[in-house]
Amino acid sequence: xxxxxxxNLLHTYxxxxxxxxxxxxxxxxxxxxxxxxxxxxxxxxxxxxxxQHLNALLQPTAGEVLVDGEDINRSKISRRDIKHRIGLxxxxxxxxxxxxxxxxxxxxxxxxxxxxxxxxxxxxxxxxGFTGIGEExxxxxxxxxxxxxxxxxxxxxVIAMHPEVLILDEPTAGLDPSGSRQIMENIRSYREKTGATxxxxxxxxxxxxxYGDRLIVFExxxxxxxxxxxxxxxxxxxxxxxxxxxxxxAALASALRDSGLRLNGPIYTHEQLLSAIRCAGGEPAx
Amino acid sequence: MLKDVTLGQYFxxxxxxxxxxxxxxxxxxxxxxIALFNTRGWVSNGLILVLTLVCMRVANxxxxxxxxxxxxxxxxxxxxxxxxLFYTRGTPIREGWIITWEGMDRAVKMILRITLLITGTFLxxxxxSPMALTDGLEHLLxxxxxxxxxxxxxxxMMSMALRFIPTLIEETDKIxxxxxxxxxxxxxxxxxxxxxxLLPILVPLFVSAFRRADELAVAMxxxxxxxxxxxxxxxxxxxxxxxxxxxxxxxxxxxxxxxxKHFGV
Ligand SMILES: Nc1ncnc2c1ncn2[C@@H]1O[C@H](COP(=O)(O)OP(=O)(O)OP(=O)(O)O)[C@@H](O)[C@H]1O
Ligand SMILES: [Mg+2]
Numbered sequence: 001x002x003x004x005x006x007x008n009l010l011h012t013y014x015x016x017x018x019x020x021x022x023x024x025x026x027x028x029x030x031x032x033x034x035x036x037x038x039x040x041x042x043x044x045x046x047x048x049x050x051x052q053h054l055n056a057l058l059q060p061t062a063g064e065v066l067v068d069g070e071d072i073n074r075s076k077i078s079r080r081d082i083k084h085r086i087g088l089x090x091x092x093x094x095x096x097x098x099x100x101x102x103x104x105x106x107x108x109x110x111x112x113x114x115x116x117x118x119x120x121x122x123x124x125x126x127x128x129g130f131t132g133i134g135e136e137x138x139x140x141x142x143x144x145x146x147x148x149x150x151x152x153x154x155x156x157x158v159i160a161m162h163p164e165v166l167i168l169d170e171p172t173a174g175l176d177p178s179g180s181r182q183i184m185e186n187i188r189s190y191r192e193k194t195g196a197t198x199x200x201x202x203x204x205x206x207x208x209x210x211y212g213d214r215l216i217v218f219e220x221x222x223x224x225x226x227x228x229x230x231x232x233x234x235x236x237x238x239x240x241x242x243x244x245x246x247x248x249x250a251a252l253a254s255a256l257r258d259s260g261l262r263l264n265g266p267i268y269t270h271e272q273l274l275s276a277i278r279c280a281g282g283e284p285a286x
Numbered sequence: 287m288l289k290d291v292t293l294g295q296y297f298x299x300x301x302x303x304x305x306x307x308x309x310x311x312x313x314x315x316x317x318x319x320i321a322l323f324n325t326r327g328w329v330s331n332g333l334i335l336v337l338t339l340v341c342m343r344v345a346n347x348x349x350x351x352x353x354x355x356x357x358x359x360x361x362x363x364x365x366x367x368x369x370x371l372f373y374t375r376g377t378p379i380r381e382g383w384i385i386t387w388e389g390m391d392r393a394v395k396m397i398l399r400i401t402l403l404i405t406g407t408f409l410x411x412x413x414x415s416p417m418a419l420t421d422g423l424e425h426l427l428x429x430x431x432x433x434x435x436x437x438x439x440x441x442x443m444m445s446m447a448l449r450f451i452p453t454l455i456e457e458t459d460k461i462x463x464x465x466x467x468x469x470x471x472x473x474x475x476x477x478x479x480x481x482x483x484l485l486p487i488l489v490p491l492f493v494s495a496f497r498r499a500d501e502l503a504v505a506m507x508x509x510x511x512x513x514x515x516x517x518x519x520x521x522x523x524x525x526x527x528x529x530x531x532x533x534x535x536x537x538x539x540x541x542x543x544x545x546x547k548h549f550g551v
Contacts (some may be wrong), residue, residue: 252410
């Protein structure tokens with residue numbers, strides 16, 4: 001089980017050059033096993049920099065990252081092994097595919113973990129299942145598939161390592177709505193079947209409202225809000241002031257309220273909006 | 287980390303040296319090199335040294351930056367100095383030593399010459415953006431077009447290469463991180479294992495380089511690019527007063543050094 005504690009994290013890029021830039025500072029967070037987190041924030045707010053600290057791809061300039069109470073940067077070995085436990089899918093991961101077949105590409109991670117070949121193959125099939133990659137695709141070259149398919153292969157490549165924490169940096173960037181929904185559903189099914197912690201970096205408030213249980217909002221390198229969707233979306237003005245918005249359902253609900261309709265309860269997903277409107281219309285189910 | 291590699295880095299600034307026309311600076315560097323190879327005595331060497339230091343001062347370039355750039359050349363500099371020190375005949379410094387006064391003299395001059403040569407070219411690349419540099423080069427090489435040398439295509443290739451080096455370095459960095467996140471190991475293992483470990487970086491890098499090249503070609507064509515013929519530019523190069531002054535000074539200095547050579551100073 002993996003419990004992540006981040007203490008006083010600070011990261012500065014290109015220290016000692018004219019291009020020095022502090023990307024994140026003063027970050028204190030606790031992330032429990034099995035949490036389902038969305039990381040939100042304006043472009044350049046430090047989200048990608050932050051998640052790369054969680055599996056020791058970047059080392060803190062100051063502060064520390066602990067997993068189950070142990071500093072992940074304590075040795076070279078721990079830095080390597082943590083990558084097996086905390087899986088990170090980069091932004092636009094389709095550009096990292098390199099093997100001749102989809103199957104071999106998904107197997108790259110498990111093989112690096114030195115697992116026996118039979119287990120590697122089992123994991124490939126299982127990861128392909130989680131991400132909805134049909135068997136007929138496994139022997140094709142990843143380079144000749146569509147963008148959405150490539151994206152799912154790249155995600156499968158990380159899932160095949162069975163990470164206890166799965167981090168995805170903008171997994172739906174550049175996909176159409178149905179492609180995005182499929183990927184979010186794939187991630188949800190991985191979480192439900194394995195109990196893994198999920199951290200999704202996103203700009204999309206609607207999917208954060210629909211799929212997230214805890215939202216962490218970054219602003220200029222620090223955490224500015226941290227709470228349930230209900231808490232975070234009850235501060236629409238703060239969100240707009242840092243360049244974000246509220247989910248469409250929440251915006252619509254507040255417009256309806258302004259025009260006199262009485263809607264009950266917090267509303268930030270489509271379902272909530274729908275049932276609130278039904279109630280306002282006097283349906284008996286309320 | 288890979289990003290810290292710098293190739294002919296440009297330090298933006300607003301000094302007289304920065305404002306000189308790139309063609310002027312290119313010509314001056316050529317004159318400088320000619321002068322440098324015609325130094326004989328200590329007077330001419332000293333003159334160029336002082337001049338270089340003054341230019342650095344004016345261009346606001348610190349010695350520290352020059353030394354950083356010299357580091358990769360250190361081996362060659364030391365080797366040349368040592369060879370000169372030990373293999374020059376003359377009067378030994380002391381009875382029975384191989385090191386001669388002439389050798390000392392030559393070794394120091396050699397160090398000075400190589401260092402100044404590199405410093406001079408650094409002054410050019412530190413104060414001129416790559417774009418301005420290729421622009422200037424294209425103008426200066428224009429006469430070669432008469433000889434059917436594809437000057438425009440060559441300088442275009444050069445400016446594109448310069449433009450994409452940082453992009454490719456950044457991309458390599460990103461791909462390496464992504465593969466590391468999948469447990470790839472680039473640091474340990476024997477030579478063969480390490481060479482094999484490069485595959486997951488090289489394949490995506492090539493794929494994306496070709497994709498980029500393709501996109502760039504399409505983007506250029508859809509904006510009606512069809513070679514250099516009849517192409518005008520947004521920023522025309524113009525010589526100004528300081529360019530003429532700088533060129534005159536440069537020419538005078540080089541002539542002076544050549545004259546001094548005949549007097550052995
Ligand atoms: N390799 C790097 N070198 C120098 N600065 C960097 C590097 N990567 C990011 N930065 C800077 O750090 C800051 C935070 O960047 P980061 O990529 O973490 O933001 P982000 O929140 O992920 O943004 P986006 O939503 O656009 O992906 C930015 O100002 C960026 O310019
Ligand atoms: Mg990012």
